[in-house]
Amino acid sequence: MKNRLTVLVVDEDKGRAALLEQALRDQGYKVLGRLDSTDRMADKVDALKPDIIIIDLDSPNRDVLENMALMNQNCPRPVIMFAEQGDQATIEKAVRSGVSAYVVDGLEQHRIKAILDVAIARFREFQAMRSELTHMHGELNQVRAELADRNLTEKAKGLIMKHNHCTEDKAHKAMRKMAMDQQKPLIEIAKSIISVLELMP
Amino acid sequence: MNTSTNIHNMHLPDSFPPAEKRSLTIGFIPLLDCVPVFVAKELGFFEEMGLDVTLSRESSWASIRDKVQFGLLDAAPMPAGIVLASAMKLGATQPMVTAMGLGLNGNAITVSAKLWQQLNPEGKKFNSQSAAEALKAYLTTVEGPINIASVHTYSTHHFLLREWLTHFNIDPDNKIKQHVVPPPHMINVMQRGSIDIFCAGEPWNSLAQAQQVGHTLLSGHQIWENAPDKVLGVTRRWHEANPASHQRLVAALLKACLWLDNHENKIAGFRLLNKHGYIDADLSSIDLDFGRHCFTVSEATFPWLSQAQWFTGHISALNEKASAKEHSSVNQSTLHQAPLTATYLTDTYRSVAEQLNINLPTKNTKEEGAHAEHWQLPGTKHNISMRPDMKFK
Numbered sequence: 274m275k276n277r278l279t280v281l282v283v284d285e286d287k288g289r290a291a292l293l294e295q296a297l298r299d300q301g302y303k304v305l306g307r308l309d310s311t312d313r314m315a316d317k318v319d320a321l322k323p324d325i326i327i328i329d330l331d332s333p334n335r336d337v338l339e340n341m342a343l344m345n346q347n348c349p350r351p352v353i354m355f356a357e358q359g360d361q362a363t364i365e366k367a368v369r370s371g372v373s374a375y376v377v378d379g380l381e382q383h384r385i386k387a388i389l390d391v392a393i394a395r396f397r398e399f400q401a402m403r404s405e406l407t408h409m410h411g412e413l414n415q416v417r418a419e420l421a422d423r424n425l426t427e428k429a430k431g432l433i434m435k436h437n438h439c440t441e442d443k444a445h446k447a448m449r450k451m452a453m454d455q456q457k458p459l460i461e462i463a464k465s466i467i468s469v470l471e472l473m474p
Numbered sequence: 475m476n477t478s479t480n481i482h483n484m485h486l487p488d489s490f491p492p493a494e495k496r497s498l499t500i501g502f503i504p505l506l507d508c509v510p511v512f513v514a515k516e517l518g519f520f521e522e523m524g525l526d527v528t529l530s531r532e533s534s535w536a537s538i539r540d541k542v543q544f545g546l547l548d549a550a551p552m553p554a555g556i557v558l559a560s561a562m563k564l565g566a567t568q569p570m571v572t573a574m575g576l577g578l579n580g581n582a583i584t585v586s587a588k589l590w591q592q593l594n595p596e597g598k599k600f601n602s603q604s605a606a607e608a609l610k611a612y613l614t615t616v617e618g619p620i621n622i623a624s625v626h627t628y629s630t631h632h633f634l635l636r637e638w639l640t641h642f643n644i645d646p647d648n649k650i651k652q653h654v655v656p657p658p659h660m661i662n663v664m665q666r667g668s669i670d671i672f673c674a675g676e677p678w679n680s681l682a683q684a685q686q687v688g689h690t691l692l693s694g695h696q697i698w699e700n701a702p703d704k705v706l707g708v709t710r711r712w713h714e715a716n717p718a719s720h721q722r723l724v725a726a727l728l729k730a731c732l733w734l735d736n737h738e739n740k741i742a743g744f745r746l747l748n749k750h751g752y753i754d755a756d757l758s759s760i761d762l763d764f765g766r767h768c769f770t771v772s773e774a775t776f777p778w779l780s781q782a783q784w785f786t787g788h789i790s791a792l793n794e795k796a797s798a799k800e801h802s803s804v805n806q807s808t809l810h811q812a813p814l815t816a817t818y819l820t821d822t823y824r825s826v827a828e829q830l831n832i833n834l835p836t837k838n839t840k841e842e843g844a845h846a847e848h849w850q851l852p853g854t855k856h857n858i859s860m861r862p863d864m865k866f867k
Contacts (some may be wrong), residue, residue, distance in 0.1 A: 276535065285855075288496070290824070313668070330536055330537055330541075331532070331534070331539065331681075332533065332534065332537075333533045333534050333656040333658070333659060334534075334656075335533075335534040335536035336534045336535050336536050336625065336626050336655075336656055337628065337653075337654050338655045339535070339536045339565060339627060339654070340626070340627045340652075340653075340654035342565070343564065343565060343627045343793075343796060344627060344652075344792070344796045345796060346796060346797065351536065351540075351565060351727075353543060353544075353566065353567060354565070354566070354567060355539055356567050365544050366604040368540055368541070368543075368544045368546065369546065373536070373537075373540065381697045454508070462622070474693055
């Protein structure tokens, strides 16, 4: 077995693949390449002959690697095949983190574990980053919605001022009174005012 | 209909043991033949049987298998070959089992529009023999290999393809390169010219034809009429830990299959897939009955040991081929073959079906692929009228 393990990363998420590649290089592995969805994956794996392939558990390309492993004994085999020989815990952790791997025969358990640990850590980090982004996105949307509401209220107020020739303060008070009388939120009142007054000349 | 059971009085007795695990997650790949799980979910059959089921869309059979192995999924419809291979320690270490089949038919072979022109310029109607002859003639005119894809090494499609080619004296590994492509990607990959022929489940054949990317060469039933395909797979460990949950799951799916056992309901069931977003593709332009799916209880859902035998034969043959091809340093060609009855749980099926008053076959095996017409099989209540199951029509 070569001293420096060669790794192929297959991930449709380019950002995550780049993050993982860097982490693997930092640890001294030789990364042969990064692939996303490709029709020719089998040919590329054949040509590159990696010791280990790290692939997104949910990649549709996994059945292609399965076929190579099942039909050619020199091809990397699914890492879950090694679960029985010892490191069930790491492999289970990998599955739960969305990491799958294909490993050539004869690679020692501790070397598989070391590389899986790197992948698991990066996948989890990426997952955390993504949920943070989703969260921020949600907050941004809320601010946008609030801003849109305020614009509508301002617009309704403007229409009242124009139609009733009154001051801003008066228009505002009139809207608040309507909201109280009808027990509706101010934004609803603003919307109905706009729909009615916009039709008027 | 083969059963004396009425769908309205199909429920488990109150004394039936409660589910050990009530909330279950079932994985699926977008295919028409997964319809029993969608129907059981949308028509409330899981709920009736005391289960709270979440459906989880998955992107490969490998992913389904791994998630079932590690308990991220409780169960999933999967090709029978994957379940049987796991018992032989091929592709998996945790043996899986099945207590029911999930229907017959539903597959086809599609060739690219370009190859269709070559094989059939006059647009004749093919049968399995004339299609094979056309392909054989074409193969003599080309240099390089043609590219054929199926959906998984141990899928029914791969076995049907090989059996068809071999039967008509075409070597499946000479001038032919075998590929694996996930079903929802078949059309794109064919369109890009990377594959010339594919064998996959519906709706992907009909959609390829509707989009003029390919043309159906043969339907699956022209290779093996009323062939088995998917089964409900769980791990043996899960089955042993949750026997009542498993039986309740089988009961709900039997009810779904009974409901699907007439044309209108079947088509309505397929439409559910689109309505609820289980399949992204637009199914409005295709003939949903092209695959001739059959869900008859118990004919199409019983875990026939004779069918397990057929799948196992193909798995062993492929494994031998793989072992012979490479001089592996590790000598591991000895298959750990568990008896078929350890994987195909006929007793579990029988115990649930009896509770639901379903007419059962008296035997666990039947003669496969030998009947050109409808035929009779002895049942526990009355004879079962069986569909034809000839190969190579």
